[in-house]
Amino acid sequence: MAEPTIYEISSQDRIGFRFPACDVPETALPEGLIRDELPMPEVSELDVIRHFTNLSRLNYSIDSGYYPLGSCTMKYNPKINEEVARLPGFAFSHPLQPVETVQGNLAMMYELQLWLAEICGMAGVTLQPAAGAQGEYTGVLIIRAYHHSRGDLKRTKMLIPDSAHGTNPATSAMSGFEVVGITTDANGNVDLDALKAVLDDTVAGLMLTNPNTLGLFDQNVEEVIRLVHEAGGLVYGDGANLNALLGIVRPGDLGFDIMHFNLHKTFSTPHGGGGPGSGPVGVAKHLVEFLPFPLVGIIEEGDEETPPLYGFVRPEKTIGRMKSFHGQFGMMVRAYNYISMHGPDGLRDIAESAVLNANYLLARLRNTYNVPFDRICMHEFVMEGHLDDAPDVHALDIAKRLMDYDFHPPTNYFPLIVHEALMIEPTETENKQTLDRFADVLIKIAEEARTNPDLLHTAPHHTPVGRLDEVRAAKELVLCCWLPDKI
Amino acid sequence: MFTPHTDSEREEMLRVIGVRKLDDLFADVPIKLRFPNLELPPAFTEIEARMQMEELAGANETAHDLACFLGAGAYYHYTPAAVDAIIRRGEFLTAYTPYQPEVSQGTLQAVFEFQSLIANLTGMDVSNASHYDGATATAEAAVMAYHHFRGKRTRFILSPSLNPQYREVVKTYMGGYENINLAGENLDPLCQPDDLASLLDDNTALLIVQYPDFFGRIFDFTALIEKAHQFGALVAVAVNPMSLGVLKTPGAMGADIAVGEGQSLGLPLSFGGPYLGFFATKKEYVRKIAGRLVGETADAEGRRGYVLTLTAREQHIRREKATSNICTNQGLMALATTVYMSLLGKHGLKQLANLCYQKAHYAAEQISKLDGYSVVSQRPFFHEFVVKCPKPVDEINWHLLDHDILGGYDLGQDYPSLAGHMLIAVTEMVSKDEIDALCEALEEVNNG
Numbered sequence: 036m037a038e039p040t041i042y043e044i045s046s047q048d049r050i051g052f053r054f055p056a057c058d059v060p061e062t063a064l065p066e067g068l069i070r071d072e073l074p075m076p077e078v079s080e081l082d083v084i085r086h087f088t089n090l091s092r093l094n095y096s097i098d099s100g101y102y103p104l105g106s107c108t109m110k111y112n113p114k115i116n117e118e119v120a121r122l123p124g125f126a127f128s129h130p131l132q133p134v135e136t137v138q139g140n141l142a143m144m145y146e147l148q149l150w151l152a153e154i155c156g157m158a159g160v161t162l163q164p165a166a167g168a169q170g171e172y173t174g175v176l177i178i179r180a181y182h183h184s185r186g187d188l189k190r191t192k193m194l195i196p197d198s199a200h201g202t203n204p205a206t207s208a209m210s211g212f213e214v215v216g217i218t219t220d221a222n223g224n225v226d227l228d229a230l231k232a233v234l235d236d237t238v239a240g241l242m243l244t245n246p247n248t249l250g251l252f253d254q255n256v257e258e259v260i261r262l263v264h265e266a267g268g269l270v271y272g273d274g275a276n277l278n279a280l281l282g283i284v285r286p287g288d289l290g291f292d293i294m295h296f297n298l299h300k301t302f303s304t305p306h307g308g309g310g311p312g313s314g315p316v317g318v319a320k321h322l323v324e325f326l327p328f329p330l331v332g333i334i335e336e337g338d339e340e341t342p343p344l345y346g347f348v349r350p351e352k353t354i355g356r357m358k359s360f361h362g363q364f365g366m367m368v369r370a371y372n373y374i375s376m377h378g379p380d381g382l383r384d385i386a387e388s389a390v391l392n393a394n395y396l397l398a399r400l401r402n403t404y405n406v407p408f409d410r411i412c413m414h415e416f417v418m419e420g421h422l423d424d425a426p427d428v429h430a431l432d433i434a435k436r437l438m439d440y441d442f443h444p445p446t447n448y449f450p451l452i453v454h455e456a457l458m459i460e461p462t463e464t465e466n467k468q469t470l471d472r473f474a475d476v477l478i479k480i481a482e483e484a485r486t487n488p489d490l491l492h493t494a495p496h497h498t499p500v501g502r503l504d505e506v507r508a509a510k511e512l513v514l515c516c517w518l519p520d521k522i
Numbered sequence: 523m524f525t526p527h528t529d530s531e532r533e534e535m536l537r538v539i540g541v542r543k544l545d546d547l548f549a550d551v552p553i554k555l556r557f558p559n560l561e562l563p564p565a566f567t568e569i570e571a572r573m574q575m576e577e578l579a580g581a582n583e584t585a586h587d588l589a590c591f592l593g594a595g596a597y598y599h600y601t602p603a604a605v606d607a608i609i610r611r612g613e614f615l616t617a618y619t620p621y622q623p624e625v626s627q628g629t630l631q632a633v634f635e636f637q638s639l640i641a642n643l644t645g646m647d648v649s650n651a652s653h654y655d656g657a658t659a660t661a662e663a664a665v666m667a668y669h670h671f672r673g674k675r676t677r678f679i680l681s682p683s684l685n686p687q688y689r690e691v692v693k694t695y696m697g698g699y700e701n702i703n704l705a706g707e708n709l710d711p712l713c714q715p716d717d718l719a720s721l722l723d724d725n726t727a728l729l730i731v732q733y734p735d736f737f738g739r740i741f742d743f744t745a746l747i748e749k750a751h752q753f754g755a756l757v758a759v760a761v762n763p764m765s766l767g768v769l770k771t772p773g774a775m776g777a778d779i780a781v782g783e784g785q786s787l788g789l790p791l792s793f794g795g796p797y798l799g800f801f802a803t804k805k806e807y808v809r810k811i812a813g814r815l816v817g818e819t820a821d822a823e824g825r826r827g828y829v830l831t832l833t834a835r836e837q838h839i840r841r842e843k844a845t846s847n848i849c850t851n852q853g854l855m856a857l858a859t860t861v862y863m864s865l866l867g868k869h870g871l872k873q874l875a876n877l878c879y880q881k882a883h884y885a886a887e888q889i890s891k892l893d894g895y896s897v898v899s900q901r902p903f904f905h906e907f908v909v910k911c912p913k914p915v916d917e918i919n920w921h922l923l924d925h926d927i928l929g930g931y932d933l934g935q936d937y938p939s940l941a942g943h944m945l946i947a948v949t950e951m952v953s954k955d956e957i958d959a960l961c962e963a964l965e966e967v968n969n970g
Binding site for chain 1: 523524525526527531532534535536538539540541544546547548549550551552555556557558559560561562563564565566567568571572574575576577578579580581582583584585586587590592594595596598600602604606607608609610611612613614615616617618619620622623624625626627628629631632633634635637638639641642643645647648649651652654655656657658665685687688690691693694695697698699700740742766767768769770771774783790791792793794795796797808814815816817818819820821822823825826827828829831832836837838839840841842843844845846847848849850851852853854855857860861863864865866867868869870871872873874876877879880881883884887901902916919920923928931950953954957
């Protein structure tokens with residue numbers, strides 16, 4: 036039975052929450068500025084709790100099962116992070132308080148800026164961007180500002196390999212750049228000849244994901260970066276796949292000029308059903324003055340007895356403000372705590388375990404599914420969700436059938452350069468027994484695809500709803516609850 | 523801890539992979555840069571980490587310990603316990619974006635209800651699934667208007683009483699487009715809607731006003747919006763959704779777009795984030811909205827269900843032709859406000875808005891009686907007002923802090939002409955006694 040909507044369980048004049056009575060003399064509300072109706076639900080607290088608890092049970096989640104979702108890094112989100120983010124000193128601090136009254140927040144943010152810079156080998160970090168896509172936007176605006184500050188206005192092209200995330204081209208276009216695609220070579224690396232063919236003095240930069248979306252570390256990455264730099268361009272690193280690199284190699288050491296972090300991937304802040312994320316950006320020395328404002332800095336040096344006074348500073352040639360206030364502060368608290376609990380060795384253990392898990396799954400599956408760029412992978416790999424002897428079965432069918440075995444499907448149909456792609460990222464927090472069960476099920480599904488393909492075509496069979504009619508959703512466009520008359 | 527393998531499991535896995543040791547998995551990484559020594563503090567246990575965080579949090583003084591009269595875009599409201607109880611459920615907290623609807627109906631229906639509540643609260647037809655915050659939602663309105671006119675209209679009028687941070691973000695976001703003209707900055711900050719009307723022309727793509735405005739004032743924008751429409755321009759209203767428990771809606775005034783900051787709907791202050799941007803518009807513009815949209819549909823057996831819809835607008839499909847790159851949004855915050863709006867409901871939202879209005883008016887009345895102070899933002903206002911002070915605002919605020927009062931916002935930071943002016947916000951979280959204490963302390967500064 037489907038859960039009714041909150042409006043459908045509403046009952047006229049029912050009250051869910053009361054505020055204290057007004058303790059001041061009342062003034063009339065402004066005439067002509069008062070709304071006629073307030074079509075809001077009328078429910079009790081138990082109605083609300085039961086409704087949303089029932090809804091929650093229709094969801095798959097990391098806490099309930101395995102989420103091998105490529106490029107999304109669905110690792111375990113430690114519970115302690117939820118506790119510390121709710122400490123009253125953090126949760127009730129107002130973003131515009133005098134800095135002297137929020138030194139705890141600012142000290143934490145300052146240190147997190149330094150830690151992230153150290154982890155990725157960059158000179159400066161802004162914590163302001165709200166999510167990965169906004170981090171990219173920040174980075175691309177910095178590239179633009181950098182060239183413009185040098186009077187170099189002819190650089191209008193952004194190079195983006197065909198294995199890139201969809202946000203990369205969209206971000207470049209938003210920033211006024213023309214997007215030029217670069218192909219991938221037979222080994223899954225950036226095609227050096229294709230790159231050389233387009234490099235000239237109209238290139239502003241290259242947006243590179245490394246490891247790329249095939250899960251492969253680009254074997255020519257230093258050469259790629261050298262070539263772009265030689266042509267006067269900057270290299271942006273998409274940090275979505277940083278989980279594979281923690282303590283393994285620093286993007287800044289490889290020559291990247293800018294990169295973003297996804298605190299909600301690498302540093303384990305919860306995805307929350309689609310957000311919030313947090314997308315800090317690190318830059319090399321020559322770009323620090325372009326960072327968005329405000330940054331957290333020391334505004335009065337301390338000494339042995341007094342700590343320094345932290346405050347906000349404005350970089351000299353800043354690209355401006357990306358969002359209100361100082362970023363997704365609650366996410367920073369969680370990420371800070373997460374890094375504290377790992378230290379340098381623990382961070383390296385994250386990357387090593389993530390890469391071990393991916394290679395283990397790859398080894399267990401490569402005899403059943405075709406892996407087009409088959410070499411040692413990093414934290415994820417891409418295989419074809421298509422079997423030669425089951426021609427009618429597609430990646431989508433395999434993905435949906437996995438749900439019947441209580442697994443979340445891998446990312447599918449991405450990256451676009453792999454036919455019927457299934458992109459699998461196990462993450463470091465899964466144990467061997469889970470990986471084995473997942474591999475066993477995928478092998479079993481391949482067998483089902485041959486013997487009983489209809490079972491896959493009509494999957495999933497054991498979920499709260501079956502495959503939904505997306506065409507109808509787009510055609511009828513019902514985007515709001517039906518309102519009962521009484522509301 | 524969080525990585526589970528035992529030594530023997532690791533050995534077994536390496537054997538299956540066919541390599542001797544872990545390091546062999548990283549042969550593609552340039553050897554001279556491999557395994558850097560990271561200068562970070564050694565790992566803490568959970569016990570030590572918690573103590574560290576308590577120490578950092580404890581170094582702050584907050585709205586929880588002080589009587590809070592600071593607003594200016596972020597407001598101290600009460601969050602009912604039920605809200606956190608729901609958003610802390612792992613099934614919501616640790617779920618991914620609902621790209622697989624069969625196993626994401628909880629998130630999808632909650633977003634569908636969020637869209638409904640926002641549309642109904644703002645008086646608009648449709649809402650999307652959220653933006654990062656009020657500032658970026660406002661900027662996305664500008665981007666949408668730019669594309670609506672295919673770049674042919676380049677004038678964007680931003681009311682000077684639009685939150686200055688929103689203005690800055692709009693400026694950043696429009697920086698990638700050619701020949702954009704952002705108007706309105708030079709007007710008197712406390713100007714009237716008619717002054718904005720005089721800036722409209724045939725090249726205006728969008729007029730952005732705030733309601734209640736940054737100074738807390740409320741205007742009926744119906745006539746201004748009508749005038750803008752005569753020029754063919756669109757109008758976006760950045761609205762504090764909490765105020766709509768009593769106030770006339772942007773939809774009723776004829777606005778094309780209603781955006782805003784959802785933090786006032788029960789999200790903790792949390793030093794500025796995570797908050798919630800919302801974006802609602804008229805039905806005719808639904809295909810031009812950025813970000814995710816959830817729509818109702820059914821499965822083959824006719825069971826009602828929800829899916830992400832009109833996805834062809836979005837970056838992962840449209841790539842460089844998408845008008846926005848937004849991907850991750852503020853899903854969990856949207857859920858929190860959905861629970862909040864449901865729980866407060868018709869009665870609670872009205873009671874809350876009225877309480878804020880009444881307490882603010884009492885405070886303004888009392889402050890206007892003090893020597894040296896005057897309330898310069900004339901009525902009607904909602905729950906914030908501007909006070910001209912006899913001394914520099916930061917000096918007054920230091921004095922207030924000694925009395926455990928978090929004073930108002932120093933408007934001189936953003937508006938040179940309003941130096942010495944304080945923006946005071948009053949919510950349900952302050953009592954009459956605290957308002958009286960504020961007045962006493964203000965009087966003391968003036969005399970002291």
